[in-house]
Structure formats: structure tokens, C-alpha cells
Amino acid sequence: xxASDFEPTIVGFLCNWCPxxxxxxxxxxxxxxxxxxxxxxxVCSGTVDPKFVLQSFLEGADGVFIGGCWPGxxxxxxxxxxxxxxxxxxxxxxxQVGIEKERLWxxxxxxxxxxxxxxxxxxxxxQLRVLGPCALxxxxxxxxx
Amino acid sequence: MKRVYSIRxxxxxxxxxxxxxxxxLEQKVVQALLVPVRQAPSAVVMQTLVSDPEELDYADxxxxxxxxxxxxxxxxxxxxxxGARLGAVVRSCDIRAFVERIKLHQxxxxxxxxxxxxxxxxxxxxxxxxxxxxxxxxxxEFYRAATPGIDGIEITRxxxxxxxxxxxxxxxxxxxxxxNLWEEIRLEAxxxxxxxxxxxxxxxxxxxxxxRGAVIESMVSExxxxxxxxxxxxxxxxxxxxxxxxxxxxxxxxxNCRVACPVCHxxxxxxxxxxxxxxxxxxxxxxxxxxxLRMPTDTLLYHxxxxxxxxxxxxxxxxxxxxxxxxxxxxxxFLSAGAATQGRFDYVPGRSLEEKQPMTVFCEDELADVTG
Ligand code: SF4
Ligand code: SF4
Numbered sequence: 379x380x381a382s383d384f385e386p387t388i389v390g391f392l393c394n395w396c397p398x399x400x401x402x403x404x405x406x407x408x409x410x411x412x413x414x415x416x417x418x419x420x421v422c423s424g425t426v427d428p429k430f431v432l433q434s435f436l437e438g439a440d441g442v443f444i445g446g447c448w449p450g451x452x453x454x455x456x457x458x459x460x461x462x463x464x465x466x467x468x469x470x471x472x473x474q475v476g477i478e479k480e481r482l483w484x485x486x487x488x489x490x491x492x493x494x495x496x497x498x499x500x501x502x503x504x505q506l507r508v509l510g511p512c513a514l515x516x517x518x519x520x521x522x523x
Numbered sequence: 524m525k526r527v528y529s530i531r532x533x534x535x536x537x538x539x540x541x542x543x544x545x546x547x548l549e550q551k552v553v554q555a556l557l558v559p560v561r562q563a564p565s566a567v568v569m570q571t572l573v574s575d576p577e578e579l580d581y582a583d584x585x586x587x588x589x590x591x592x593x594x595x596x597x598x599x600x601x602x603x604x605x606g607a608r609l610g611a612v613v614r615s616c617d618i619r620a621f622v623e624r625i626k627l628h629q630x631x632x633x634x635x636x637x638x639x640x641x642x643x644x645x646x647x648x649x650x651x652x653x654x655x656x657x658x659x660x661x662x663x664e665f666y667r668a669a670t671p672g673i674d675g676i677e678i679t680r681x682x683x684x685x686x687x688x689x690x691x692x693x694x695x696x697x698x699x700x701x702x703n704l705w706e707e708i709r710l711e712a713x714x715x716x717x718x719x720x721x722x723x724x725x726x727x728x729x730x731x732x733x734x735r736g737a738v739i740e741s742m743v744s745e746x747x748x749x750x751x752x753x754x755x756x757x758x759x760x761x762x763x764x765x766x767x768x769x770x771x772x773x774x775x776x777x778x779n780c781r782v783a784c785p786v787c788h789x790x791x792x793x794x795x796x797x798x799x800x801x802x803x804x805x806x807x808x809x810x811x812x813x814x815x816l817r818m819p820t821d822t823l824l825y826h827x828x829x830x831x832x833x834x835x836x837x838x839x840x841x842x843x844x845x846x847x848x849x850x851x852x853x854x855x856x857f858l859s860a861g862a863a864t865q866g867r868f869d870y871v872p873g874r875s876l877e878e879k880q881p882m883t884v885f886c887e888d889e890l891a892d893v894t895g
Contacts, residue, residue, distance in 0.1 A: 428831045429793075432824055450885060459885040466890050467882065470863040471830045474856075476763040485586050513764035514823075 386506035388415050388496065388499065389517075391430065392487075393423045393455045398444030399489040412496075414503045415443075423447070424457025424482070428468050435472070438513040440479045441502055445495070448486040459485070477514060480505050512517035526718050527698075528710045528726040532843075536704045537662055539882050540697070541725070542543045544612070545576035552720050553610035553636050557596060558582050559589075570596050572609075579592045583647035584612045585699075587644065587678065588651040588664045594620035594785035607766040610636035610720075612697075616840035619873025620785035622692060622868035623836045626880055627788050632692075636720055639690025640697035643671045643741075644682030647845055666704055681841020681854045684750035686743050691873060695720060700742070701735030709735075754862060757855040770856065771826055773849040776819040780853045781829060783846035786836040786872065795827055826853075830860040835881050837861035 392398045400418055415440075420426055423446030434442050437504035444465065465484040472482060484503055487495050526574040532539040547553050560571035568586040570593050573579055593613045598621070600609055613621075618639055624630040643665070646654065654673055658664045665671055671678045690696060694717035699711040708857040709732055712718040768800070778794065779789045793799070799821055801809075810816040839861065843853035865871060868881035 393667060404695065424622060432827045432831070436824055448750055455887065459887065462890050462893050463885050466867060466893050467864055469893070470867050471827060471860060474762065474830065474860050474863060475767040475827070484870065486894055513698060 384440070384507055384510060386414055386503060386509075386511070387438060388412075388443050388502060388506070389434040390415050390417050390443040390445065390499075391420050391423070391426045392417060393444040393458075394419055394421050394449055394509075395454075396451055396489045397423075397487040400487050400492040400495050401447075403489065403492045403503045404449040412503065414506075417442050420491050421463040422452065422454050422457035424452070424454060424459075426464070427462060428464060428471075431468055434476065435481075435512060435514045437489065438515045440515060441483070441506045442506040444482075444484045445483065445487045445501060448488055451488070475514065477512065478509055480509060481512060524712075524714060524718070525733050526712045526721070526733075527729055528721045529707050529729040530710065530726060531707055532705060534705050535663070536666065536708055537585060537660075539708060540885065541579045541582050544573075544582060544584075544876040545579050546724050547610060547636075547720065548576040548579075550723055552608075552723050553641065554605075554607035555609050556612070557593070557600060557609065557611040559584050559586055560801075562587070566652055566661075570613075572600065583662055584697075585640065585666065586651075586662050587646050587671075588603070588648060589614065589617075589645045589840075589842075591647055591783065592620055592785035592840045593617035594624055594630075597621045597635075598624050601631045601633070601635055602629060604634065606632050609635065610638060610753050612638045612640065613690070614640075614642045615639060615687045616685070617785070618690045618692055619687065619838040620840065622748055622873045622876055623786050623838070623880070624788060625876060625884075629788060633784075636695070637693045638695045638895040639689075639693030641689050642682075642685075642690070642697040643699070643822060644678030644685070646676065647679055650676050657742065666699075670752070671801065679841045679845065680753060681839055681844065681858070684753050684858060685838075685839055686745060686746050686750065687873070688742055688746075689739060691874065693717075698735055699730060701732040724759065741790065750858070753855065755857055756851070757859050761852070761855065762859075767823070767826075770852060771822055774822045774823065774826070774847075774851050775849060776822055777848060779826075779846040779848065780843035780851070784833065784837075784841065785840060786833050786838065787829065788833070795826075830864075833857075834864040835861035835868060835870055838872050852865070 426444055431442050448462050452458045469479045469482055485498055509517050530539050530543060544556055557570050557572040558567045559567050561583045563581050568583050568588055569590055594617050595609055598808050615872050621630055625632055635690050655661050694714045696711040698711050702709055710721055761767050837857045839858055841854045847853055870881050
């Protein structure tokens with residue numbers, strides 16, 4: 379498959395508070411509805427269990443995007459900072475099987491930043507097109523998770 | 524605080540240590556001692572909680588084998604206090620893993636005399652038993668050999684890659700390096716508890732062996748080189764998705780590696796819950812979605828999850844690989860994941876009792892690169 383006809387799949391875990399509001403706001407949901415982006419609404423970025431991320435990759439994601447509130451704005455005080463540690467750890471473990479760090483994004487998104495969110499998804503999609511399909515999602519024939 | 528004492532061995536270090544331990548029990552320095560004991564008539568050596576000094580006749584504290592890591596055992600004798608002073612004779616990897624369990628509130632350092640010994644490594648269990656068929660006193664044979672190995676059989680890869688041959692946090696260290704074992708063993712008391720346990724026996728006070736430091740240094744540098752070579756060989760072989768699939772292809776999800784692991788600490792493992800008890804229709808659904816479904820399922824998820832969960836706490840004891848029925852290189856996987864995750868958080872498992880485990884803390888200002 380050449381880079382040009384490859385369309386990546388991104389699984390997005392968005393915190394219900396700021397990031398989801400940003401997507402929801404002023405009809406931006408329609409704008410943000412990239413065909414590449416599969417949205418999962420979570421109660422806090424800190425609730426994204428590493429297994430959710432690993433399973434996403436194993437089940438076909440080419441990238442995983444986690445959206446959390448800016449530090450200081452977390453509805454549960456520090457859930458986002460815990461998510462940051464976890465993503466740092468996950469990046470190292472994914473690196474162990476050759477999965478590039480560009481495939482796992484954690485970004486802070488304020489409720490007012492819907493335009494910025496749309497740009498981020500576009501940018502991630504662009505980078506994933508260049509990287510190509512994720513090997514964990516497209517394992518050799520017959521090898522399932 | 525450090526004080527070094529000496530005991531004479533008269534050609535048999537094992538006998539000398541047995542009588543040291545017997546004195547501790549006789550003089551009630553400890554009420555019982557966890558120590559490796561040969562399970563006669565078998566050659567197998569297991570940690571045994573000995574309260575009667577007579578039962579030390581088969582104690583083999585320096586036997587080059589460890590059928591399990593002792594950290595879980597230390598947890599079980601200290602988690603709910605025994606109400607008495609206990610002692611334990613253990614290796615560096617046992618203590619380092621125990622330190623991690625203490626941090627998880629699965630064990631306690633209280634009322635425990637920790638005795639470590641300079642560790643030359645261990646054989647794989649089956650190789651040890653084979654060698655025992657040939658040698659009556661394999662322990663003596665092992666310490667007589669110039670390099671850690673007998674008849675071309677070497678100690679485990681994990682041991683050859685271990686850069687912590689000296690046990691940290693011990694009250695007493697049985698110093699084997701840099702002395703003539705057949706004449707004497709030096710005992711280094713590193714804490715007040717250690718000093719009082721040795722003062723009780725009125726042993727002669729001597730200095731540290733002048734050669735021990737150099738012996739440790741050269742051993743550690745040799746092992747560092749071995750570890751670095753092991754890591755680069757592992758990464759070339761398994762550091763990609765196809766490589767990792769090949770590495771874990773023979774895994775049958777028995778979870779022995781998890782049971783054997785001293786830092787795999789959850790009371791209930793998610794992989795043994797209903798979450799992973801799929802019924803036929805779900806399996807069929809997954810088979811249809813992928814075109815084929817390897818069974819047992821979720822093997823890659825299991826190993827990746829374990830790397831996330833305990834990679835940063837791995838002490839490199841190698842028990843995971845020793846326990847695998849199908850020869851999966853689990854220790855390679857964890858030495859590599861351990862180096863990466865521990866490096867990321869500047870964390871060394873077992874280094875300090877105060878240092879918090881990486882996933883139990885966070886700071887406001889850190890890891891700025893993670894969020895782009
Ligand atoms: S993962 Fe393996 S080497 Fe690491 S602590 Fe657990 S059993 Fe020991
Ligand atoms: S011990 Fe071996 S076969 Fe069993 S789960 Fe671990 S890697 Fe798989």
C-alpha cells in the first residue's frame with residue numbers, strides 16, 4: 379500500500395469535561411468528524427487504562443489520541459497528570475515492539491479550543507499517513523491478538 | 524556503623540554458616556530463620572522457615588539454585604507480623620524485589636534480620652538437578668570453580684546479566700568475594716540490628732577484605748558488558764512486531780511467568796477474571812473480524828500489559844524464564860522493557876525504600892515532551 383492511498387484509523391479517548399466540550403461546542407462536532415477518528419468519551423483522561431490503548435492498537439488502530447484537560451483544570455484534580463505518566467510509560471513499552479511514539483498522542487484541550495482540536499486530528503492523520511499502517515494492527519496473516 | 528567480623532570455615536563454608544545460624548537460633552537472636560534447605564532425600568533446595576537448630580543439618584544457604592524468588596515468602600512471613608523476631612538468608616534479587624513489595628504494603632522490614640550474601644548466581648533448576656546427580660556436594664564444587672559454571676553448564680542468563688551481586692538493605696552481608704572461603708568468611712554488619720546479632724556471638728572483629736571491592740568492581744563491569752550484549756541481541760531479534768510475535772509464539776497463557784515473578788503483585792490478575800473468559804460466540808466474532816484467531820487468545824495483550832504493569836519494577840531475577848514450560852525468552856523481554864521504563868523514570872527497583880514507584884507519583888512540571 380503506498381502512503382497516498384493509506385487512510386489511518388485513530389482511536390480517540392476524550393475526557394468528558396474540557397476536550398469533549400470542545401468537540402461538541404458550536405457544531406464543531408460536524409467539523410471534527412474526521413473519517414479517520416473514532417471517538418470514545420471517557421470520564422477523565424486519567425481513566426484511560428493502558429489496556430484500552432494496547433487493545434486499540436491490537437484491534438486495528440494506527441494511532442491513539444488521548445485528550446485531557448489542561449493541568450489545573452482537571453475535574454478530578456490530577457487525573458490528567460496521572461495520564462501523562464501512564465502515556466510516558468506506554469510509549470516506552472510500545473517502543474519495545476517498534477511502535478513509533480508518534481502513534482500515541484496525549485494533548486491538553488480546553489473547552490474553547492475546538493479549532494485547535496480539529497487541527498490536531500488533521501496533523502496526526504498526516505503524520506500517520508507518512509508512517510503507514512501500524513504493524514500491531516496489521517499483523518502477519520493468522521496472528522491475532 | 525559498618526563492622527566486619529570473621530568466622531573460620533575449616534574447609535567447609537556451608538558447615539560454618541550452619542553453625543552460625545544454629546547459634547542465632549540457640550541464643551534467641553531470632554525465633555526462626557528463613558534459609559535455603561535441601562529437601563532430603565531430594566536434591567531440591569527450598570527456602571525453609573527453621574525454628575529448631577537441629578533442623579539445619581540440611582541447610583544449604585549457598586546452593587547455586589533458587590526454585591523461587593524469596594520476596595513473596597518474605598512478604599508472607601512479615602505482612603501480618605509473626606509477633607516475634609525472624610531472620611532470612613536471601614539473595615540480592617530477593618531483597619530488591621522485597622523492597623518493592625514493602626512499598627506496595629505487601630510486607631514489612633520490621634522485626635526482620637535480613638542476611639544477604641555475595642551472589643555468584645544460580646543454575647536453571649533442571650540443570651542444577653542434573654549436576655546434583657553427578658556431584659555429591661555441588662555447592663562446594665561451584666565455589667571451587669574458577670568461573671561460575673560446572674562442566675560447561677553456566678549460570679542463568681539473568682544472573683550473568685545481573686549488576687547487583689551484593690544485596691542492598693541487608694543487616695548483615697555474608698561476604699564471599701575477595702576472601703579465601705576455605706579458611707574464613709567475613710560478615711559485614713551494616714545496621715545496628717546486624718551489629719547486635721553478631722556481637723551476641725562474640726566473634727572477632729576484623730576489617731573489610733582489602734580485595735572485595737576490586738572483585739565486585741570487575742564482576743559488575745563484566746556483567747554490564749554481558750547485559751548490554753544481551754539487550755542488543757534481544758532488541759535485534761524481538762524489537763519489532765514480527766519479532767515479538769515470533770518471541771511469544773509458543774506461549775500457552777499458563778501465566779507461570781506471572782506467578783513466578785516476585786514483583787507481579789496484584790491479588791487478582793485481570794487475565795484470570797471473567798473479562799478474559801470469552802464464550803464461543805465472542806470467539807467466533809473475533810475470528811470472523813480478523814479472519815483467524817490464535818488460541819489461546821490475548822497472548823500479545825498479556826505480555827504487553829505485564830510490561831506496562833511491572834516492567835518498571837523488574838529486578839531481573841529471571842524466575843519468569845525459569846518457570847516457562849515452552850522456553851519463551853520472558854527474561855529478555857523484561858530486561859529490555861525494564862531498562863527502557865526504568866530509564867525513563869530514573870528508577871531502580873530495590874535501590875531505596877523511600878523512593879516512590881513511578882506509577883504511584885507525578886509532578887506538576889515534568890514530562891513536557893509527552894504532550895507535544
Ligand atoms: S519479570 Fe522476570 S526477571 Fe523481572 S522480576 Fe519478574 S520474574 Fe524476575
Ligand atoms: S510461562 Fe511461558 S507459556 Fe506460560 S504465560 Fe508465561 S510466557 Fe506464556
